[in-house]
Every structure is written in structure tokens, then in C-alpha cells.
Amino acid sequence: MKDLKQYITLVDFLGKALGNRYEVVLHDLTVPEKSIIAIANGNISRRRVGEPITDLLLKILKKGKKEHTVFIANYKGRTGNKVCRSSSYFIYDELKNIIGVLCINVDITPLIDFKKVIDDEVFFVNYDNKKSLKDDIMENLEGSVDDLIKNMIASRFEEYAHMSVRMSFDDRLNLVSNLYNDGFFLLRGSVSALAEKLDVSEPTLYRYLNRAKRRMDNKL
Numbered sequence: 568m569k570d571l572k573q574y575i576t577l578v579d580f581l582g583k584a585l586g587n588r589y590e591v592v593l594h595d596l597t598v599p600e601k602s603i604i605a606i607a608n609g610n611i612s613r614r615r616v617g618e619p620i621t622d623l624l625l626k627i628l629k630k631g632k633k634e635h636t637v638f639i640a641n642y643k644g645r646t647g648n649k650v651c652r653s654s655s656y657f658i659y660d661e662l663k664n665i666i667g668v669l670c671i672n673v674d675i676t677p678l679i680d681f682k683k684v685i686d687d688e689v690f691f692v693n694y695d696n697k698k699s700l701k702d703d704i705m706e707n708l709e710g711s712v713d714d715l716i717k718n719m720i721a722s723r724f725e726e727y728a729h730m731s732v733r734m735s736f737d738d739r740l741n742l743v744s745n746l747y748n749d750g751f752f753l754l755r756g757s758v759s760a761l762a763e764k765l766d767v768s769e770p771t772l773y774r775y776l777n778r779a780k781r782r783m784d785n786k787l
Contacts, residue, residue, distance in 0.1 A: 571595050571658065571667045575605040581671065582607020590651075590672040594620060596628050596665055600712045600755055611674050612646040612708040619715055622722075623706035624668055625750030627657070635663065642704035649676045653706055672708060716760045719751050724764070739765060743772070744779040752776065 574593050581591045590611040594602040599620040609615055620628070627636060636657055644653035651672040658667035707718060723745050727734060734742070743761070751757050762772040 571604060574658070574667070574669060577669070578605040578607050585671070585673075588674045590670075590674075592668075592670040592672070594624060594668040594670065596620065596624065596667055599625065599628065599753055611649065611651070611672060614709060619710075619712045619754075621706050621708060622715065622719055622749070623704065624655070625719075625753060626748070627668075627750075628665060628753060629748065629750030631665065635659075639704065642706065644672050644706045644708045646672075646708040649674050650679060651675060651708065653708075712754060712756065713760075716751075716754055716757055719746065719749060720761060720764055723749075734765075739767075740775055740778055740782075743775040744782055747776065747779045747783065 571593065578591045578593050582589065585591070587608050588611070589608060591607040592603060592609075592614070593605040595604045596602055601617045602620040602624075603614060603616050603618045606614060606616060638654065638656045640654040642653050644651035652675050653670065653672045655671075656669045657665055658669065660666050707715075710718065723742055726745075727738060727742070742765075746752065746757075746761065751761075758769055758772055758776075762769045765772065767775075
């Protein structure tokens with residue numbers, strides 16, 4: 568089986584070679600709750616070894632062998648008030664199971680601020696309408712497992728914020744289905760947290776989850 572430890576020195580090398588605006592992270596996806604096994608220039612996202620997977624990597628891990636993605640380059644990452652240009656290289660074992668990810672996040676916040684000044688003062692460009700990174704991919708780069716669980720739940724609940732009445736059975740089933748596709752249930756503690764948010768028992772939530780899985784299987 569491929570050993571991810573061989574990539575740890577690469578993390579250190581890239582961190583020093585690229586400079587302190589480049590965060591380099593190695594994830595072991597076999598342990599999503601503490602996936603970070605090496606990090607260089609972690610001051611950018613304030614993460615450390617032993618911290619969890621990101622929301623984007625959970626989605627990719629959930630897809631598994633369905634999509635053999637080699638890498639994703641130049642998408643947007645966020646951490647606090649910083650914007651990063653992020654890229655991820657995926658590591659597979661001999662059975663083509665995804666086991667790790669090598670990520671590079673460069674803090675482009677100062678460049679965005681500088682470009683905005685140049686555009687405003689010299690070229691009179693409406694910067695809000697200009698797009699330089701992939702808009703269809705977004706990754707949150709910070710937080711504990713509990714934070715990740717809470718943020719993923721909150722993100723999906725935003726879709727129902729307009730509702731003035733209690734969520735229906737179908738609404739709850741759709742929410743659980745979406746979180747299932749997000750890889751949410753790969754995290755330990757996700758079931759109990761969502762059950763509490765929905766004000767249902769864990770056995771009830773498992774029934775929702777089983778229905779969601781059957782729904783997904785029928786679409787394949």
C-alpha cells in the first residue's frame with residue numbers, strides 16, 4: 568500500500584521553495600477527522616497537524632472511484648478574511664482508492680487589494696464583476712471537526728431560510744440527501760449533530776439517511 572509519509576519531506580521542500588505566502592498541506596483521507604499529517608506555512612489558515620479535512624475534500628472523497636480526479640487547480644479558498652488561490656493533487660493507492668491529497672494555498676489577498684486600487688484609480692474597472700478564479704469550486708480552509716460539521720449544516724439550512732413553517736418530510740429528506748452527497752456523514756459526530764439541529768432522534772435520522780441512500784442508488 569502506498570505510504571503517504573514519503574510526501575512529508577515534499578511538503579517541507581515546497582513550503583521553503585515557494586515562500587511564506589504559500590501554504591502546503593498533506594491530507595491523509597483515511598482519517599478525515601484528523602487528516603492533516605504535514606503542513607508548511609500553516610499561519611495562512613491557522614491550521615496544524617491533526618486538524619480535519621475540508622468541505623471540498625469531503626465531497627471528492629464521497630465520490631470515490633466514480634470520478635478519478637488527478638488534480639484541481641486554481642480554485643478559490645477562504646480562511647477568515649483571506650482569499651487563497653488553491654490547488655489540490657490527489658494521491659491514489661494501487662486499487663485506485665483516493666488516500667491522500669497534496670494541497671497548495673497561496674494567499675492572494677494583498678494582490679486582490681492592490682489590483683483593485685490599480686483598476687479603480689487607473690483603468691476605472693468595476694472589480695466586483697471581474698472573475699479570475701473558478702467560481703464553481705469553493706473550499707473553506709479552517710476550523711475543527713465541530714466547526715466543519717456546524718458550517719456544513721448551516722450552509723445547507725440556508726436553502727430553507729425563507730420558509731416560515733416547519734420543514735416537511737420531503738424538505739428534511741432533501742437536506743439529508745444533499746449532506747450525504749457532500750460527504751457530511753463521513754465525519755464522526757455528524758449524525759448526532761444533525762439530529763439535534765432537526766430536533767429528531769438519531770434512529771429517525773438514520774431512517775432519513777437510509778432513504779437518501781436508496782434515492783441516490785436509484786439514480787445510478
